[in-house]
Amino acid sequence: MQRNRIILATMTTMFVIGIALVGPWAYTASKTSPAETAIRAAAKQNRYAIVTFYKKSDAASTKMLAEVKKLQAKYSSRANFVKVDVDNKVHQNVLSQYGADRSPIPLTLVIAPNGAITAGYPNEIKKTDLSDAFVSTGMAEVLKVLQSGKLAAVCVQNSKTKHNKESLDAAEGLKSDQRFTGAVEIVRIDPSDKGESKFIQQCKADANSDDAQLVVIAPPGRIVGRFDGATSKDAVVASLMKSLGGGGGGGSCGPGGCE
Numbered sequence: 255m256q257r258n259r260i261i262l263a264t265m266t267t268m269f270v271i272g273i274a275l276v277g278p279w280a281y282t283a284s285k286t287s288p289a290e291t292a293i294r295a296a297a298k299q300n301r302y303a304i305v306t307f308y309k310k311s312d313a314a315s316t317k318m319l320a321e322v323k324k325l326q327a328k329y330s331s332r333a334n335f336v337k338v339d340v341d342n343k344v345h346q347n348v349l350s351q352y353g354a355d356r357s358p359i360p361l362t363l364v365i366a367p368n369g370a371i372t373a374g375y376p377n378e379i380k381k382t383d384l385s386d387a388f389v390s391t392g393m394a395e396v397l398k399v400l401q402s403g404k405l406a407a408v409c410v411q412n413s414k415t416k417h418n419k420e421s422l423d424a425a426e427g428l429k430s431d432q433r434f435t436g437a438v439e440i441v442r443i444d445p446s447d448k449g450e451s452k453f454i455q456q457c458k459a460d461a462n463s464d465d466a467q468l469v470v471i472a473p474p475g476r477i478v479g480r481f482d483g484a485t486s487k488d489a490v491v492a493s494l495m496k497s498l499g500g501g502g503g504g505g506s507c508g509p510g511g512c513e
Contacts, residue, residue, distance in 0.1 A: 302333035318360040370397035411466035420484040421466035427487025
């Protein structure tokens with residue numbers, strides 16, 4: 255029997271290298287470093303940031319920087335490339351911000367415009383194709399929610415789907431339920447958006463369904479509930495309490511595939 259766990263390249267990597275789910279923007283404000291400025295500039299341009307944390311005079315870092323240079327030639331049209339010397343104290347804030355002070359170095363992270371980490375490569379980059387790290391807008395939103403340690407209530411609906419109000423009301427009811435206070439964020443996805451088709455499929459949802467769908471995903475990325483058409487907050491909460499308490503769920507999904 256397959257295990258109910260997500261194949262999120264980014265989240266798996268983050269847990270392997272020990273980065274906590276505190277969210278990439280949860281840090282103490284201080285003087286902005288050049289690296290932070292560069293990452294924010296990429297976000298303002300709606301571009302990804304590929305950030306490499308390295309040490310000078312370190313063989314592994316030298317190798318990774320060479321790998322990143324090759325990637326830059328391939329992905330410069332989609333991402334800004336940023337280098338961070340971990341021994342330079344001016345970068346202490348950005349090290350803490352992305353957990354690089356608690357991970358193996360060198361480390362390269364791929365960061366979406368909204369701040370979600372979509373891929374992480376500690377020690378070395380073993381691939382030359384990073385296309386999976388460039389995710390859909392909806393998936394980036396969900397990743398950011400998960401990386402803040404919250405549940406993502408993914409509402410798959412548009413003007414053509416039925417029972418939109420009931421499905422959305424159930425999601426909003428879940429968010430406001432005292433048992434989940436501050437622990438749920440709602441993400442809306444249009445099933446007719448071709449750019450979201452892969453993510454919708456990975457979420458075990460049906461882009462061609464006549465009904466609205468609600469998919470609830472828990473950190474680090476486990477699907478803990480899927481509800482089609484008309485549903486209620488009570489039904490969703492009851493299902494989630496059972497699923498979260500018993501470790502069950504309806505599958506998993508992410509950039510690397512589904513189980």
